[in-house]
Amino acid sequence: MIIKKYTANNVNEALGKIRQELGKDAVIISQKKMRKPGLNGLFSKKIVEITAAVESQDNKKYIKEDISKKNLNVSDDIQNDLLEALAERANTKEKYETNDKADNSELLSEMEQIKNMINTLVLNKEESFTDKTEEYLEKQDISKEIIENLLLKVKNIDEKEKLNKIKELIKEEIILEENYLDKIMVFVGPTGVGKTTTIAKLAGKLALLEKKSVGLITIDTYRIGAVEQLKTYAEIMNIPFNVVFNLKDMESAIKSMENCDVILIDTTGRSSKNTMQLSELRAYVEKSNSKNINLVLSSSVKNTDIKVIGDSYKNLGVNRVVITKLDETSTYGSILNILKEVNVPLSFITTGQNVPEDIKFPSKEELLSLIMGENSIC
Ligand SMILES: Nc1nc2c(ncn2[C@@H]2O[C@H](COP(=O)(O)OP(=O)(O)OP(=O)(O)O)[C@@H](O)[C@H]2O)c(=O)[nH]1
Ligand SMILES: [Mg+2]
Secondary structure (H helix, E strand, O other), X not given: OEEEEEEEOOHXXXXXXXXXXXXXXXXXXXXXXXXXXXXXXXXXXXXXXXXXXXXXXXXXXXXXXXXXXXXXXXXXXXXXHHHHHXXXXXXXXXXXXXXHHHHHHHHHHHHHHHHHHHHHHHHHHOOOHHHHHHHHHHHOOOOXXXXXXXXXXXXXXXHHHHHHHHHHHHHHHOOXXXXXXXXXXXXXXXXXXOHHHHHHXXXXXXXXXXXXXXXEEEOOOOOOOHHHHHHHHHHHHOOOEEEOOOHHHHHHHHHOXXXXXXXXXXXXXXXXXXXXXXXXXXXXXXXXXXXXXXXXXXXXXXXXXXXXXXXXXXXXXXXXXXXXXXXXXXXXXXXXXXXXXXXXXXXXXXXOOOOOOOEEOOOHHHHHHHHOOOOOOO
């Protein structure tokens, strides 16, 4: 008895293949409609799978072929044991039994069992939608927690709708700050994420392109060269610039710029672990009276650090996030991780070192395609 599975686009095509390979005496054992395996298969047309059988002397050869074709992880030893046992049983029956019908039906049921064993192995081997999607989303560096949550939410949804639903759920997490501008804007965040450069880009866009009057203030007197960095940009753009050395100065610095449309305040990069420095920074932020406090984070921030940074900077009244250095990464899951963890709207992103060009205001759709690995920033 030879039992083989055939897949084809339709029943007629499958029957043609069966007739050609097994001959006209072949009988159909089972028939089902299914989708091709894999993530792509989810959206392909259904195919038919027909299992057919025909009498043969050469069971051993066909079982072996079947096993090797399905690329199963069955060791040679197991295969041989299985085949030997089957051959021995068939021989014994040939010797002692005369009733052909009984012999055939027992052999058939034995073959059926083997077929089921093979099918079980095939099923275990084929990756499910969940496994494939999980692996794909992990490759985009989306956090494990978010992935688990997404997969749980689509658990009871029809297979072919799952991927679309996941995209929909991710899109819901992307909250954009539509009115990112304000009279007084403060930028805070860990060291070296690009706060000063971002302020320079924004000042350039507003002052040079949009012809707004912009003022720059820095309270970063901690690092040698920090004042010079922003001062240089202010001079190039020919816009007012002020340095704040203590809390008292903050009020007068802002007052001196009250005629400006926008005042951008740069701060010292602080580690989220240094609570002393953070509370000092908080005093300055409060003194500025700003309602627009941007947490600047680099897209290469580690997943585990986002929560800690988000929690400690929340105390400063952070109500927007800016994601920098998207040009330095090839996966964009961190956008989602940051938005979900910090839980404030996104003002904009930065995509390089050029001032003022490398500042972007992407749409939800553009961010979604980056997060899903369907697009990239070169
Ligand atoms: N590739 C890339 N580099 C950037 C981007 N934004 C800033 N940088 C670079 O990152 C480095 C640090 O930028 P800064 O603007 O000084 O960072 P900061 O947050 O002000 O740093 P501290 O004031 O020391 O906390 C500089 O070399 C910038 O050119 C970006 O979007 N992409
Ligand atoms: Mg700086």
